[in-house]
Structures are given as C-alpha cells and as structure tokens.
Amino acid sequence: MSRTYHHGALAEAMVDQALASVRTQGADHVSLRSIAQVLEVSPSAAYNHFADKDDLLRAVGACGLAALDERMARVLAAHPADNPDAARARFSGLGRAYLAFAIDETHLFQLTFGPICAVKEMAPEDTGPYNKLTTALDELDRWQLLKPGIRQDLDMVVWASAHGMATLLVEGAVQPDSVEVFIDSMNRLILG
Amino acid sequence: MSRTYHHGALAEAMVDQALASVRTQGADHVSLRSIAQVLEVSPSAAYNHFADKDDLLRAVGACGLAALDERMARVLAAHPADNPDAARARFSGLGRAYLAFAIDETHLFQLTFGPICAVKEMAPEDTGPYNKLTTALDELDRWQLLKPGIRQDLDMVVWASAHGMATLLVEGAVQPDSVEVFIDSMNRLILG
DNA sequence: GTGTTAGTCTGAACACTGTTCATATTCAGA
DNA sequence: TCTGAATATGAACAGTGTTCAGACTAACAC
Numbered sequence: 001m002s003r004t005y006h007h008g009a010l011a012e013a014m015v016d017q018a019l020a021s022v023r024t025q026g027a028d029h030v031s032l033r034s035i036a037q038v039l040e041v042s043p044s045a046a047y048n049h050f051a052d053k054d055d056l057l058r059a060v061g062a063c064g065l066a067a068l069d070e071r072m073a074r075v076l077a078a079h080p081a082d083n084p085d086a087a088r089a090r091f092s093g094l095g096r097a098y099l100a101f102a103i104d105e106t107h108l109f110q111l112t113f114g115p116i117c118a119v120k121e122m123a124p125e126d127t128g129p130y131n132k133l134t135t136a137l138d139e140l141d142r143w144q145l146l147k148p149g150i151r152q153d154l155d156m157v158v159w160a161s162a163h164g165m166a167t168l169l170v171e172g173a174v175q176p177d178s179v180e181v182f183i184d185s186m187n188r189l190i191l192g
Numbered sequence: 193m194s195r196t197y198h199h200g201a202l203a204e205a206m207v208d209q210a211l212a213s214v215r216t217q218g219a220d221h222v223s224l225r226s227i228a229q230v231l232e233v234s235p236s237a238a239y240n241h242f243a244d245k246d247d248l249l250r251a252v253g254a255c256g257l258a259a260l261d262e263r264m265a266r267v268l269a270a271h272p273a274d275n276p277d278a279a280r281a282r283f284s285g286l287g288r289a290y291l292a293f294a295i296d297e298t299h300l301f302q303l304t305f306g307p308i309c310a311v312k313e314m315a316p317e318d319t320g321p322y323n324k325l326t327t328a329l330d331e332l333d334r335w336q337l338l339k340p341g342i343r344q345d346l347d348m349v350v351w352a353s354a355h356g357m358a359t360l361l362v363e364g365a366v367q368p369d370s371v372e373v374f375i376d377s378m379n380r381l382i383l384g
Numbered sequence: 385g386t387g388t389t390a391g392t393c394t395g396a397a398c399a400c401t402g403t404t405c406a407t408a409t410t411c412a413g414a
Numbered sequence: 415t416c417t418g419a420a421t422a423t424g425a426a427c428a429g430t431g432t433t434c435a436g437a438c439t440a441a442c443a444c
Binding site for chain 2: 420421422423424
C-alpha cells in the first residue's frame, strides 16, 4: 500500500479532522487546505467525496446534532423511573443538557445551528432533540404536573426558549451561571 | 475636488454599501474589495477607517440593532395609551416586531446576533430592545395582568423565547405562519 | 494473468480574498 | 506659503475555494 495514496477512509478522516478543527477554531477559521495538509493529502482530494467546503461542514454539523442528541439521551437514561419526580428530572435535565452543549461546544453549536447547515432537514421527526422534548412534555402532562390549559403549542415556546437561551449563552449575552435561574423561572412558568 | 479622491465620508459610505450588500447577500458573501469597487475606491482605503473587515461588519451590525430598536419603538408609539389593553398590545407588538425583523432582514439579523458582533457590548442598558421588553413586562405586572408569582426573572425567559423563535425562523426550522401560534401560546403562559 | 473500467489522488492553474506598506495626494492650520 | 496630519493609491504577499487534465490504484471480467 502506497503511502501517498490515502485509500478508503478519506471522507471519514476529513470529517473527523474538520470536526476537531471546528471545535478548536470555529467553522469560520477552518480551511479545506489546512485539513488536507494535516491528512497529508492534496487539497483537491476532498472533491471526490464532498461537493464543496460547505458540504463537508454540513457533515460536521450532523455530528454536532448527533452529539447534542447523545447528551440528551444520556439524561433520559439516567432518570428512567416512571413517576412524577423522574418526569420533572427528565424535563429539567434535557434543558440543562441542551444549554451545557452550547456552553461546552460553542463553535460546534454555532455551526450546527448556523446558516450553512439546514437543521430542518437534518433533524429526524420521530427521534432527535425536538422529539425528546415533546415526549418529556407529554409525560409532565400525563402526571398532571403542567398548569392547566397550556399544553397546546407549548412545545414551540419551550423549544424556542431553550434554543434562544443557548444562543444567548453562545453570544456571551448571558453568563453560564444564569442557566439555573433560567430553568427555575421556566419551571415556575409551566409547572403547576 | 478630484474625482479620484473620495473625500470626507468614506467611512459612512462603506458602512452604507456594506449594509446593502449584507442585506442582499449575507455577511459571509460580502468582500471588502467588492464594496471598495462599488465606491470606486482602492481596496486598501478601508484601512484608514476600520481596523479590519470584521470592524466594518461590526458597524453594520450596530445598524442592524438600531433598525430592530426602531421597529420596536414604532410599536410603542402606536399604542401609547395607559390602560390594560394597550399594555397587552405593546407586549405582543414588541414580540411581533422582533420576529418580523428576523423574517424581513434575515441576513442582517444573522450578522447582528452572530459571532462577529459582540451584542452584549452594543446594547445599551437603559434603552434598546431588552429594556423595552422589561418595561413592557413591568407594565403588565402593574396592571396585574401576569399570572401571580412569575415576575421574577421572567425577563430572561421571555427574552430567550423571542430570540430563540427568531433564530428558528431565520434557520428555517419553523415557518413564518407559526408566529401567531407562538405569540398566542406565550400569552397563554404568562397572562392571567 | 491480462484488460478494462471506475474510483481516487495529484499538481498546476485560476480567480478570488484580507491585509500591509511605501508612496502620493489632499486638506487644515500656523 | 509652509508643514503635518489625513487620506487614498497601487503593488505585493500569503492565503483561500475550486477546476481539470493526467497519473495512480483497486477490483472485476475474461
């Protein structure tokens, strides 16, 4: 096997390296040429696997969405009990996981939910972060923990709140220590 | 006055042209050279007025924040009455103005609240969008229109909700016709 | 084993980009 | 009118995404 020909796994290797670069530098300061150089490959080699730079970055953004979903899945696995307290813990935990992802992985968050990636086409309907939120709200509703008469379209407001708080964190408009304040205020709003 | 020397107002002219370009193309696809070409000026002329490209874009972002604030100010001016109905109209109107700005000026919104601009340092505390929101909530509270016991830290949740809904609109994750659904759901949450 | 074909990578090139710097022009004040 | 501070130029540098003809490699048919 020749050393100069990087065979078989270039696509995945480029996504991995791009993911690492995005994490440290942010998507704006990542260049195709630099990651090709790290992989000891010609700059034009990427075009056998990706239509253009944005196409590669979209693949990285999909990794970001998967990482977020995994964080949320871990929260659900940590509170599996079928009772009111666990339902509350799952809901708050999902929110905390979402915001922790924004804080820990600022650059990846910005790419995943930025202009390059069309999140609406990446997020599956029957699974993924949005679905986890709706089922958590359904469970709160089933245990009659929600204030009466607010379940309709509540998904959208809660989703928007969490996403907005995350972007405010990312932009530095609010500090990380505001997360608990936010969650408390949110619970005060919707929990009976 | 020589034709070749663009005297006096280059800085403002560049901001104006950059603002126009951002509106149509988005900040990512705007180049210093192109706007210098439109203004019939050397590419390096910009560096007498701006530290670098991001510095110019930050000035454009400030225009975006001002445009948003003006929309919100118009809403307040349209409902000046000192009674419960007007207070409700002001609150809902501010939300609609915020979301309309995100829909109408997608690219400008993305720049204004994007990584390049540090919004926290642009937004004044005693005026601007955030302050208009808090005073609207104070008015709702004064007329006892809020649900009891939720005023504390309500600003942050409402602010995050509006901002999150705006970014979801910009990203195409939700459709513009969801705006009224969002506002209704929001009112259901916080109004008594 | 040999040929053919499809997939992969190279290297040079193109048209850009932001930025710097020495140089030239213009304006405002003494 | 002279001087100094602003302001604009034009050439240059280092870097970018992207294209394309040609070279290399693997795998499959015969």
